Amino acid sequence: MVVAWGRSWHEVPPEIDLLFRRFARPRGRGVTTSVLMNMSLTTNSSRIDTTTDRRAVRADTVITALHTLSRELDAAPSLEPGPAVDELFDRLVRLVLAVPDACVAEIMRDPAIAVIGARLRELCARGETALETAWAARIATAATPRAELEQFPYLDNYRRLSRMEVGVLASAATTRVRSVAFVGAGPLPLSALFIAGELNVPVDLIDRDPLALDAAGAVAHTLGYPDLRLVEADAANADLSRYDIVVLAALVGTGPGEKQRILAHLASAMAPRSILLARSARGLRTVLYPAIDVDAMTAYDVLSVVHPVNDVINSVVLARTSSGQ
Numbered sequence: 270m271v272v273a274w275g276r277s278w279h280e281v282p283p284e285i286d287l288l289f290r291r292f293a294r295p296r297g298r299g300v301t302t303s304v305l306m307n308m309s310l311t312t313n314s315s316r317i318d319t320t321t322d323r324r325a326v327r328a329d330t331v332i333t334a335l336h337t338l339s340r341e342l343d344a345a346p347s348l349e350p351g352p353a354v355d356e357l358f359d360r361l362v363r364l365v366l367a368v369p370d371a372c373v374a375e376i377m378r379d380p381a382i383a384v385i386g387a388r389l390r391e392l393c394a395r396g397e398t399a400l401e402t403a404w405a406a407r408i409a410t411a412a413t414p415r416a417e418l419e420q421f422p423y424l425d426n427y428r429r430l431s432r433m434e435v436g437v438l439a440s441a442a443t444t445r446v447r448s449v450a451f452v453g454a455g456p457l458p459l460s461a462l463f464i465a466g467e468l469n470v471p472v473d474l475i476d477r478d479p480l481a482l483d484a485a486g487a488v489a490h491t492l493g494y495p496d497l498r499l500v501e502a503d504a505a506n507a508d509l510s511r512y513d514i515v516v517l518a519a520l521v522g523t524g525p526g527e528k529q530r531i532l533a534h535l536a537s538a539m540a541p542r543s544i545l546l547a548r549s550a551r552g553l554r555t556v557l558y559p560a561i562d563v564d565a566m567t568a569y570d571v572l573s574v575v576h577p578v579n580d581v582i583n584s585v586v587l588a589r590t591s592s593g594q
């Protein structure tokens with residue numbers, strides 16, 4: 270397939286522009302930003318008429334649009350949240366969600382998508398970290414932190430994803446859960462806080478970045494979770510043998526082969542017959558977050574894989590470690 274590299278947004282093909290407009294998010298929720306990051310995630314976009322769009326959307330134009338977005342994000346002076354950066358991420362996520370399933374296989378077969386996807390995942394990881402860092406500081410320093418949290422544009426998205434995850438976990442936990450580790454908690458550890466609240470269980474926040482942990486600790490403390498432990502460790506060599514459940518964030522292990530190496534380590538570092546909930550992605554959503562190769566998880570008993578059919582972006586893989594005998 271020939272990819273028309275180098276178009277600017279002024280030259281976006283009409284069918285892609287149509288997708289963007291269909292997925293335009295309503296404004297006016299008290300914030301002007303519309304970035305759809307962390308969203309480990311969901312958006313509030315409406316469903317698409319796939320019958321019409323299957324005819325209208327061509328794989329090469331989607332790839333061109335993704336490439337253009339990647340170049341524009343690359344050219345941004347910083348990925349800190351702000352109107353220009355928010356707009357680019359907003360377009361990216363809306364595009365990913367809007368492309369009809371019927372086109373996705375062809376897009377994913379194109380060799381160009383591997384290169385563009387790798388770059389976009391890197392940019393998304395940086396953008397998400399910047400967004401979380403900015404909001405963590407806002408919440409931790411606010412006079413009324415809970416009121417500030419309510420201003421976070423994607424609070425509901427976090428809640429919806431966490432509810433999905435808690436539901437998946439409940440399907441596997443046969444005994445009372447006593448301890449949870451959230452690996453890759455990030456500066457704004459809302460998912461971990463929701464899980465702690467929903468399961469009424471202590472959650473250790475694990476991250477390899479001490480600055481992310483400082484920010485996460487301040488947010489947890491200010492929101493009334495003073496007892497959560499902060500653990501500075503790399504998923505690639507952490508000891509996780511004291512937990513009943515380990516949650517692995519989507520952005521832990523983004524480089525080539527890294528996710529697999531981390532999953533291999535966790536299989537031996539977790540307690541025998543403990544539960545792993547690992548965030549993944551499928552289809553075109555893998556340009557935002559890395560996919561887990563479930564077939565390669567031979568050291569685990571894979572219990573279920575949930576691919577949302579709504580606008581939640583992350584899939585989740587639920588697995589149990591072996592008995593260790």
Ligand SMILES: C[S@@+](CC[C@H](N)C(=O)[O-])C[C@H]1O[C@@H](n2cnc3c(N)ncnc32)[C@H](O)[C@@H]1O
Binds near residue numbers: 308454456522548
């Ligand atoms: C941006 S946060 C957000 C988490 C996000 N909600 C998700 O599901 O991925 C991702 C965090 O993962 C951490 N991280 C990335 N790789 C890691 C690793 N190998 N071990 C521990 N933490 C890691 C980063 O430091 C960062 O703070």
